[in-house]
Each structure stands twice: as C-alpha cells, then as structure tokens.
Amino acid sequence: MGSMFRSEEVALVQLFxxxxxxxxxxxxLGELGLVEFRDLNASVSAFQRRFVVDVRRCEELEKTFTFxxxxxxxxxxxxxxxEGKLPAPPPRDLLRIQEETDRxxxxxxxxxxxxxxxxxQLHQLRLHSAVLGQSHGPPMAAAAYAEGPSSERTPLISxxxxxxxxxxxxxxAGAVEPHKAAALERLLWRAxxxxxxxxxxxxxxxxxxxxxxxxxxxxTFVISYWGEQIGQKIRKITDCFHCHIFxxxxxxxxxxxxxxxxxxxxxxxxxxxxETERFLSQVLGRVQQLLPSGQVQVxxxxxxxxxxxxxxxxxxxxxxxxxxxxxxxxxxxxxQALQDSSSEAGVSAxxxxxxxxxxxxxxxxxxxxxxxxxxxxxxxGVGRYQEVNPAPYTIITFPFLFAVMFGDVGHGLLMFLFAxxxxxxxxxxxxxxxxxxxWQTFFGGRYLLLLMGLFSIYTGFIYNECFSxxxxxxxxxxxxxxxxxxxxxxxxYLSQHPVLTLxxxxxxxxxxxxxxxxxxxxxxxxxxxxxxNSFKMKMSVILGVxxxxxxxxxxxxxxxxxxxxxxxxxxxxxxxxxxxxxFGYLVFLVVxxxxxxxxxxxxxxxxxxxxxxxMFLFAHSSTNLPLFPGQEVTQYTLVVLALxxxxxxxxxxxxxxxxxxxxxxxxxxxxxxxxxxxxxxxSDASISENGWSPDEEKAGCPGDEEAEFVASEAFMHQAIxxxxxxxxxxxxxxxxxxxxxxxxxxxQLSEVLWAMVMRVGLSMGREVGVAAVVLVPxxxxxxxxxxxxxLVMEGLSAFLHALRLHWVEFQNKFYLGTGYKxxxxxxxxxx
Amino acid sequence: xxxxxxxxxxxIFTTFWGIIGIAGPWFVPKGPNRGxxxxxxxxxxxxxxxxxxxxxxxxxxxxxxxQLKNETIWYVRFLWE
Numbered sequence: 087m088g089s090m091f092r093s094e095e096v097a098l099v100q101l102f103x104x105x106x107x108x109x110x111x112x113x114x115l116g117e118l119g120l121v122e123f124r125d126l127n128a129s130v131s132a133f134q135r136r137f138v139v140d141v142r143r144c145e146e147l148e149k150t151f152t153f154x155x156x157x158x159x160x161x162x163x164x165x166x167x168x169e170g171k172l173p174a175p176p177p178r179d180l181l182r183i184q185e186e187t188d189r190x191x192x193x194x195x196x197x198x199x200x201x202x203x204x205x206x207q208l209h210q211l212r213l214h215s216a217v218l219g220q221s222h223g224p225p226m227a228a229a230a231y232a233e234g235p236s237s238e239r240t241p242l243i244s245x246x247x248x249x250x251x252x253x254x255x256x257x258x259a260g261a262v263e264p265h266k267a268a269a270l271e272r273l274l275w276r277a278x279x280x281x282x283x284x285x286x287x288x289x290x291x292x293x294x295x296x297x298x299x300x301x302x303x304x305x306t307f308v309i310s311y312w313g314e315q316i317g318q319k320i321r322k323i324t325d326c327f328h329c330h331i332f333x334x335x336x337x338x339x340x341x342x343x344x345x346x347x348x349x350x351x352x353x354x355x356x357x358x359x360x361e362t363e364r365f366l367s368q369v370l371g372r373v374q375q376l377l378p379s380g381q382v383q384v385x386x387x388x389x390x391x392x393x394x395x396x397x398x399x400x401x402x403x404x405x406x407x408x409x410x411x412x413x414x415x416x417x418x419x420x421x422q423a424l425q426d427s428s429s430e431a432g433v434s435a436x437x438x439x440x441x442x443x444x445x446x447x448x449x450x451x452x453x454x455x456x457x458x459x460x461x462x463x464x465x466x467g468v469g470r471y472q473e474v475n476p477a478p479y480t481i482i483t484f485p486f487l488f489a490v491m492f493g494d495v496g497h498g499l500l501m502f503l504f505a506x507x508x509x510x511x512x513x514x515x516x517x518x519x520x521x522x523x524x525w526q527t528f529f530g531g532r533y534l535l536l537l538m539g540l541f542s543i544y545t546g547f548i549y550n551e552c553f554s555x556x557x558x559x560x561x562x563x564x565x566x567x568x569x570x571x572x573x574x575x576x577x578x579y580l581s582q583h584p585v586l587t588l589x590x591x592x593x594x595x596x597x598x599x600x601x602x603x604x605x606x607x608x609x610x611x612x613x614x615x616x617x618x619n620s621f622k623m624k625m626s627v628i629l630g631v632x633x634x635x636x637x638x639x640x641x642x643x644x645x646x647x648x649x650x651x652x653x654x655x656x657x658x659x660x661x662x663x664x665x666x667x668x669f670g671y672l673v674f675l676v677v678x679x680x681x682x683x684x685x686x687x688x689x690x691x692x693x694x695x696x697x698x699x700x701m702f703l704f705a706h707s708s709t710n711l712p713l714f715p716g717q718e719v720t721q722y723t724l725v726v727l728a729l730x731x732x733x734x735x736x737x738x739x740x741x742x743x744x745x746x747x748x749x750x751x752x753x754x755x756x757x758x759x760x761x762x763x764x765x766x767x768x769s770d771a772s773i774s775e776n777g778w779s780p781d782e783e784k785a786g787c788p789g790d791e792e793a794e795f796v797a798s799e800a801f802m803h804q805a806i807x808x809x810x811x812x813x814x815x816x817x818x819x820x821x822x823x824x825x826x827x828x829x830x831x832x833x834q835l836s837e838v839l840w841a842m843v844m845r846v847g848l849s850m851g852r853e854v855g856v857a858a859v860v861l862v863p864x865x866x867x868x869x870x871x872x873x874x875x876x877l878v879m880e881g882l883s884a885f886l887h888a889l890r891l892h893w894v895e896f897q898n899k900f901y902l903g904t905g906y907k908x909x910x911x912x913x914x915x916x917x
Numbered sequence: 918x919x920x921x922x923x924x925x926x927x928x929i930f931t932t933f934w935g936i937i938g939i940a941g942p943w944f945v946p947k948g949p950n951r952g953x954x955x956x957x958x959x960x961x962x963x964x965x966x967x968x969x970x971x972x973x974x975x976x977x978x979x980x981x982x983x984q985l986k987n988e989t990i991w992y993v994r995f996l997w998e
Contacts, residue, residue: 089952456953478953482960490968544965548972561919563976564983566993580987588982598921599976602969610993611983621975628971680974688980 090456090478092647093471094449095414096908098442103397103406103435107428111435112390112408112911113174114427119912120420121410122447126398135395143180144388150187151381154373157194161370168378174386174913183380190373197366204359205296211352213261214332216289217306218345258309258320259334262327264288267305270327274309278319282311308334386913393911405433409440411908413449446471447908454512456481458534466893467903474643476892476901483633483896484888485534489541490629491828491884494836496553497876498542505535538885548603549829553872554836556609560600564607568594585612590685618833622826624676630822630895631669634815637899638662644900656738660731661811661899667728669819671721672698678713701725736808740800747795810898818895824887832880839876843868923977930969938962 099121103111115121127135158165175183262270267286274284285308292301307329311317324331335341397408412420417439424435448469452460460477462484469475492498509532511517520526528535550556569575569588572595580586590596600606604621608614638661645653675694683691696710701721712718847864850857897903941962942955985993 089949091952453950478956479960481953482957482964486960486964486968545968548968560921563919563921566985566990569982570990570994575990577991580991583987585984585986586990587984590979590982595982596979597919599923599926599973601921601926601973603972605976607983607985607993610989611985613981613984616981617979617983621972624975625968625971629967632967677974680977682978683980684978685980691980 090450090452090460090475092450092473092475093469093905094451096411096446096449096471097414097417097439098446099410099412099417099420099437100440101397101408101410101424101435101437102400103408103424104428104431104433105404105406107431107433107435108394108397108406109174109177109390110430111424111427112393113386114423115420116386116390116393116911116913117173118419118423119910119914120416120423121412122908122910123393123396123408123410125396126407126409127396136399137391137395140177140180140391141388141395143184144384144391147180147184147187147384148381148388150191151377151384153191154187154194154377155381157198158370158373158377161367163370163374165374165378168382172379172382172386174390175383177387180387183384186376187380190369190376193369194366194373197362197369201359201362201366202296204355204362205294208352208355208359209293209296210330211348211355212293213304213306213330215345215348215352216291216304217259217261217308217332218334218341218348220287220289220306255310255312256317257334257336258311258317258324258331259307260324260329260331261289261304261306262286262324262329264303264305266327266329267307270307270323270329273323274320277323278311278316281313281316282309282320284309389911389913405435410911411447412437412910413908414439445905448472448905449908450475450477455533458531459484461530462534462889462892464907466897467901468905468907470902470905472647473902473905474640474647474900476640476897479636479640480892481537484892485537485541487629487633487825487891488538488884488888489545490625490825491887492538492542492832492880493545493549493829494551494553494832494876495543495546495557497836497872497880498539498544498546500539500873500877501535501542501881502539505532505539508532509536538881549833550604550606550609551833551836554833554840556604556606558606559602562605562607563596563598563600564588564605565595565597566607568592587613591688596685615830619826619830622829623823626822626825627669627819628673628676629825630819631665631673633822633891633896634818634899635662635665635670637896638665641900652742653739656742657735660735660738664728664731664735664812665815667724667731669815671724675713682713697721732808732812735811736805737801740797740804743795743800744797747797814898818898821895822891824891828880828884828887832876832884835880836872836876839868839871843871923973926973930966934962934966938966 101111101121132138155165271284271286274282286305287307289304289306292303294301309320311320321331335344393408394406397406400407417437420437424437428435448471450460450469456477459481460475463469463475463477463480489498508517508529512529512532517529520529546552547559566588569592572592573589575586588595604618608617611617638658641661642654642658645651645658672694675697679692679694690711692711692713694713696707697713697717699705700707700710702725704722704725706718843864847857847861847868850860938959938961941958945951945954945958
C-alpha cells in the first residue's frame with residue numbers, strides 16, 4: 087500500500103476479453119473492484135449498444151421485483167437481507183430466474199384478484215342480510231296499514247283525481263354509505279314527498295370495505311312507496327347514490343327464509359376466503375425466499391451488462407476490448423483474476439498497460455482513521471494526479487488550530503470522552519445500523535473529534551482554563567505580598583482603593599514566567615484581557631506565518647516530483663522571500679521584543695505596529711524607539727528585496743517557458759547548436775511542460791508530445807497567481823487573527839456562563855441544606871448550556887473556521903485540487 | 918510567589934518535544950502507516966512546542982502587571998503566601 091503523501095500510480099490498461107468469457111471476467115472484476123472502466127462507446131446512444139437487450143431484460147425483472155416487494159410490504163411481512171456471497175449469475179440463468187419470477191408474479195396477481203372478488207361478494211351478502219335483518223318501523227307500519235284498508239277496499243283519503251284507488255305499497259330496500267345517507271334522505275323527501283316513507287338505520291356491526299380494508303358503518307334503509315312513477319324516481323335516485331338495492335319481500339316468513347339462505351352462503355364464502363388467504367401467504371412465503379438473493383443477483387447482472395456496453399467490439403479478433411484505469415500495484419491481481427475467469431473459455435483474457443494522454447484519476451488509500459481527514463480535504467477538491475496531498479499534515483494541524491480556538495480543559499475533556507465512547511463502540515452492530523443522519527455525521531468524524539478533544543485539553547492547560555477557571559498547578563510567578571509590603575498597602579489603603587495594579591518594576595513582585603501556560607494570577611485580574619489580547623494576537627500571527635510558510639514549502643515537493651526545477655527558482659524562492667521577508671520579519675520583531683524589552687523600559691517600549699507601518703511607508707517616527715540598532719536599514723532592505731521579488735514572480739516562469747518554446751520550435755543555430763538543442767529538448771522532455779498553462783501538472787504518463795504553448799495565456803495566468811499570492815499574503819496573515827477572536831469569544835462565553843449560572847448556585851446562603859437543593863437545578867442549567875452553547879455551537883464554529891484556514895489560507899499556497907477520484911467498477915454499494 | 922526560572926522549563930520541554938519529534942520517528946515500526954505516523958509525531962511536536970514556547974516567551978518580560986480588586990489583594994496576600 088502506498089503512502090498518503092501523494093496519489094498512487096494509476097495506469098491505463100487495455101483488456102482483451104474473449105466474447106465467451108467476457109461476462110464472467112467483468113463479473114469477477116466487479117467482485118474485486120480494481121478497475122474503473124472508461125466508456126469507449128461514448129458516441130453511441132444507449133439504445134444502440136450491444137447489450138441493450140440484456141439490460142432491458144434485467145430492468146423488466148427489476149420492475150417485477152419491485153411489484154413483488156410492494157406486495158410483501160402490503161401484507162406486512164419483512165424481507166430478510168441477503169446473506170452469503172451472491173455472484174452475478176451466468177446469462178443462461180437469467181431465463182430461469184425470469185420464468186420463476188414471472189410465474190410468482192402471475193400467481194400473486196391471480197390470488198389477489200380472487201381474494202378481492204370474494205371479499206366483494208361477502209360484503210354484498212352481509213349488506214343484504216343486514217338490510218333484511220334490521221327492523222324498520224315506519225314502512226312496516228305503513229305496509230300494515232296499507233294492508234288493512236285494502237281489505238276493506240275503501241279509500242282512506244278521497245283523492246281528487248281518483249287515481250289512488252289502489253294503495254298498493256311497494257318497498258325498496260338497500261344499503262347506502264353513511265356519509266351519503268343524509269343527502270339521500272333529503273333528496274328523496276324533496277322529490278317524492280308525501281308518497282313515500284323512508285327509514286334509515288345504522289347497521290350494528292361494521293363492515294370492512296373489500297378494496298381498502300377500512301371498516302365502515304353502512305346505513306340500511308327501507309322505503310315504502312305507492313305509485314309506479316314514484317318507484318321509478320326512487321330507483322333513479324338510489325342509482326345516483328350508488329346504493330346497493332336488494333329485493334324486499336313483504337311477508338315476514340319469506341324474508342326469514344331468504345335471510346337463512348344468505349347466512350348459509352356467507353358461511354361458505356368465508357371458508358373459501360380463508361383458503362384463498364392461506365394460499366396467498368404460501369405464495370408470499372416463496373416470494374420472501376426468492377426475492378432478496380434474486381434482487382442482488384439481477385442488480386449485479388445489470389451492472390455487468392452496463393459495463394460490457396462500455397467496451398468496444400473488435401470484429402476481427404472476436405473479442406471485446408475494454409479500457410480502464412487500474413492502480414499499478416493491482417495489475418498482477420488483475421491479470422490473475424482475468425486468467426481465472428476465462429480459463430474455461432480456452433482463450434484467456436489479457437490485460438496490458440498502455441500509455442495515456444489524459445490525467446489519470448487520483449487514488450489514495452485510507453484506513454478508518456485517516457479516512458475522515460482525507461474526507462475534509464476532498465470536500466474542498468480531490469487532488470490532481472500525484473500532487474502533494476495535504477491530508478497527512480491536516481491530521482494534526484486541523485485539530486491543533488481547532489484547539490487554539492476552543493482551548494479549555496473541561497470542554498476538551500468532554501469532547502474527548504464523547505469521541506472515545508464512539509470509538510470504543512464502533513464495532514457494535516447497533517451503532518453501525520443507526521439511521522439518524524446527525525448521528526451518522528458525528529460518528530463518521532469520531533477520530534476527528536478524538537484528536538480535537540485531545541488537543542483542546544492541551545491548549546486548555548496552556549491557556550489555563552478549565553470551565554473558565556484557572557488552576558495553580560505551579561505557584562504563581564507574581565507576588566502580591568511583595569507588592570503590598572513595598573508599596574505600603576495597609577488595610578486602610580486597600581479599603582480606599584477598589585483596584586490596584588501590581589508593578590513589575592518593583593523588585594520581588596514578578597518572579598519569573600509561569601513554566602506551563604498563562605499565569606493563574608491573570609484570571610483574578612480585571613485587566614486580564616489587555617494581556618491576553620496582546621498574547622493571542624501575536625500568537626495568531628506567529629502560527630499563521632508558520633502555517634503558510636509550510637504551505638509554500640510543500641510546493642517544493644510538487645515541483646521536484648514533476649520535474650519543473652525552474653519553478654523552484656522562479657516561483658518558490660521568490661514566494662518564500664516575499665513571505666518571510668515581510669511577515670517572517672514581523673514574527674522576528676514580536677519575538678525580539680518579548681526577549682529584549684524589559685519592564686524597566688516599559689514606558690518607552692517601541693510599538694511593533696508603528697514600526698511595521700513605517701516600514702512600508704518608508705517613513706520614520708521620532709517617538710518610536712528602534713528595537714535594535716540598524717533596524718531602519720534592515721527594514722528598507724527587506725521591503726526593497728520583497729518588491730524586487732514581485733517581477734521575478736510575475737515574469738520569470740512565462741519568460742522561461744517562452745524561451746524553451748522558441749528553442750524547440752525554431753532551431754536557427756548550426757548543427758552543434760542543434761545537437762545542443764536536441765539534448766536540451768530531451769532534457770526538456772523530461773522537464774516537459776504542458777505549456778499552455780504553467781501551473782498544469784504533467785500527467786504521470788511519459789511520451790506526451792508538446793501541447794500548444796500560448797504565450798498570452800501563460801503571462802495572464804502568472805499575473806493572476808502573482809497578484810493572488812502577494813495580496814493574499816497580507817490578507818491571509820490577517821485572516822489568522824480569527825484564532826484570537828474565537829478563542830476570546832469562547833473564553834468570554836465560558837466565563838459568563840460560570841459567573842451568571844454556577845456562581846449563583848455556589849454562593850447561595852450559608853445553610854448547607856439550601857445551597858445543596860438549589861445547586862441541583864443550577865448545575866442542570868449550567869450543564870445543558872455548556873453542552874449546547876459551548877460544546878455544540880462553539881465547537882461547530884471553531885471547526886468551520888479551522889477548516890476555512892486550511893482550505894483557503896494553507897492550501898492556496900500549493901494545492902490545486904482539480905482532480906477526480908478513481909471509482910472502480912464494484913458491486914459493493916456504499917449507500 | 919515563587920521564583921520561576923526560565924532556563925529550566927525551556928530545557929525540559931525542548932527535550933520532551935525533541936524526544937517525541939526527533940527521536941520518536943526512529944522507533945515507529947515498519948508498516949504501511951509508517952509515513953503517516955512519523956508525520957503525525959513531528960507535526961504534534963512542532964505545534965505543541967511552538968504553542969508552549971509562545972506562551973512562556975510572552976510572559977518573560979511583562980510590561981505591565983495585573984490589576985486586582987482590593988478584596989482579591991487582601992485574601993491572595995494571605996492565602997498564597
């Protein structure tokens with residue numbers, strides 16, 4: 087396995103696959119996941135490729151699988167995940183799988199259809215029996231009444247038209263859905279009022295709807311009416327409302343008879359329905375067995391055919407030609423796999439390496455620890471082939487810069503413990519199977535959080551902050567007693583002055599720098615921000631210049647690897663001189679002042695800021711003393727040197743490339759010079775540039791012919807790079823001040839939380855009982871706010887800013903990030 | 918309250934991070950991750966040493982002292998000495 091420092095060597099391979107063995111070869115390659123296939127048929131549409139029929143068959147099978155899956159899910163069953171190794175089946179098996187699947191699908195459809203029909207029938211029967219079974223008072227009374235007078239044959243009402251001589255009562259009985267019942271009743275009354283009596287009753291039991299399975303309470307009704315036209319009207323209305331109408335006999339006995347018949351029928355129907363459902367579950371059981379493995383196999387098969395579609399056909403040799411990218415160290419394994427898969431076909435498949443013109447994909451192998459760091463680098467951009475990979479350095483610098491902004495022992499410890507818990511539990515299946523996205527995000531970055539927490543503990547000790555409280559691991563280096571004794575601070579004097587300052591000029595007050603971190607006396611001081619701000623700002627500038635210089639330094643490796651030695655002299659060196667001459671000098675001034683300017687000259691201490699400003703303005707301040715003799719001369723020299731580097735950076739590389747281009751294409755000298763030129767050319771070929779833009783890295787394949795060199799583009803590109811670098815130096819250095827800003831914000835938030843929440847609880851009354859009880863909710867509030875505000879919010883914020891510092895300020899010194907990853911053809915789906 | 922020397926911590930910490938950053942890489946076992954582990958050791962040593970060094974250098978020659986409240990002066994004077 088190669089290292090993480092740059093991409094592994096990736097080679098372009100050409101595979102010759104005999105037609106008979108092509109499928110098994112590609113299937114084996116898919117299992118191994120070694121090769122990324124290139125599409126050789128890019129100009130051909132998807133419908134005209136060779137294996138389009140097979141792909142279509144696979145897709146149809148997948149459709150059937152989806153239908154079966156849906157049925158299984160509807161029945162409330164669960165599909166077990168596929169087990170074991172399931173290679174893609176050979177093509178002849180496809181027919182068998184297809185037949186089996188189709189048969190199952192057809193059976194399932196038939197059984198479902200039968201089940202639906204039976205259920206509908208049962209529903210009807212139940213409705214009918216309900217209609218007959220329920221007693222409806224008014225129509226019966228009307229019927230009885232109608233029967234009575236008819237025996238006497240005297241009209242009850244002397245009708246005007248005399249058309250109501252016979253009061254024969256007819257019945258319409260049926261069932262209607264509950265929400266339509268009121269409307270039906272109203273309409274009947276409006277249409278045929280006076281000529282009918284309708285009675286609506288709710289059914290006692292609920293019936294399941296045959297289609298949806300939802301229980302619904304139907305309303306049964308019996309309408310007694312007289313007159314033929316009324317009857318027709320009623321029927322039309324009930325038709326409109328989609329009611330179920332059943333024949334209603336007048337005599338009680340007849341109705342009983344029909345009822346009994348109905349009950350018998352429904353009994354038989356129930357039995358048949360049960361049988362059907364038992365058969366259905368049997369079919370579903372078979373589906374459950376077939377489906378998981380079948381789905382995996384067909385998916386693999388389709389993937390293999392899609393890959394085969396990317397190969398070109400060689401008609402003369404009766405084989406398929408495939409081109410792909412493969413890691414150079416995997417080539418033997420590739421050969422072996424091809425040999426094994428094509429051994430039955432007689433003619434073996436071969437793979438050999440071919441030279442390439444294009445930039446190969448990048449392959450960087452990571453383990454589970456380095457994967458998260460490589461991930462945050464790749465989120466900005468995947469590196470170009472074989473350019474320096476910032477990830478191995480990011481493993482430490484990213485948590486470190488995070489910790490500088492987050493520094494607190496207590497918070498760091500909490501973060502570290504949380505990450506440790508995740509790391510120790512990482513192999514548990516419950517943890518791996520969790521679906522929550524936010525948890526997955528945190529879990530994926532567990533090693534990141536582990537290191538971030540660890541470094542935060544360290545920087546917390548240096549800042550001397552543990553939940554915003556300072557610790558006195560060593561005794562403080564400031565002596566209050568000495569100050570008090572030598573300045574005559576009596577108790578009376580103290581009570582008159584609310585604040586007093588310790589003066590390091592007085593001997594015995596300042597006894598030496600605290601050996602590890604910031605002196606704890608500063609956490610008691612009211613002017614601690616004055617000291618801390620100065621300290622943190624200078625720290626940010628020092629860390630920033632170091633980080634950026636490291637970035638420029640890394641570009642040396644790029645230039646050496648790609649054989650562009652001229653860029654070392656014409657780009658890296660000027661960049662380093664510019665950066666270190668100006669901002670390295672600033673760092674020097676800071677450190678010099680720390681070492682040399684003592685408290686005795688505190689009143690007239692030189693201001694670095696004024697010196698730095700005057701350096702650029704070539705000005706002079708009489709009130710600002712120089713730090714060391716010859717400072718002005720040094721500064722002027724450095725500024726002039728830095729300014730002189732700018733044209734070198736601007737014009738150096740393009741002019742060099744222009745000269746090379748002329749030499750190669752216009753040999754004007756004699757033979758000697760031609761020989762010299764040829765020697766130069768051959769050495770240039772190894773230096774070879776893809777001239778049309780000086781920053782293009784050479785692809786790792788040899789034998790490239792000279793690309794077009796366009797002078798104006800080269801100059802333009804270099805001008806942009808120069809401006810970006812020079813202005814960037816200033817703005818990026820200032821950008822590192824966010825290290826100060828965020829660590830200040832974190833410290834202040836943490837202090838406020840302590841002072842406003844916890845201290846209130848701790849300084850509660852003298853009685854032990856009161857304080858103990860009050861402390862519980864106070865601590866709860868403190869803990870919740872610590873986690874929510876300081877850990878989550880500040881943590882995310884510091885994470886983001888540390889990431890930005892890496893992506894922009896660090897990586898724009900050397901990293902291009904315009905490559906693409908090697909994504910080999912593999913069956914393992916990482917979803 | 919106690920005198921702190923400057924030389925002693927410098928020697929101790931330089932040695933400590935020097936062991937980790939310079940001597941440590943020699944003891945990393947051979948394996949596929951050797952390069953990454955060496956990089957991590959050196960980077961850790963450089964970062965942590967630099968950070969500690971900045972903190973101690975900033976306090977070497979303080980130009981002003983802490984400003985304390987009178988209550989603080991009163992109890993620190995007797996508590997810490």
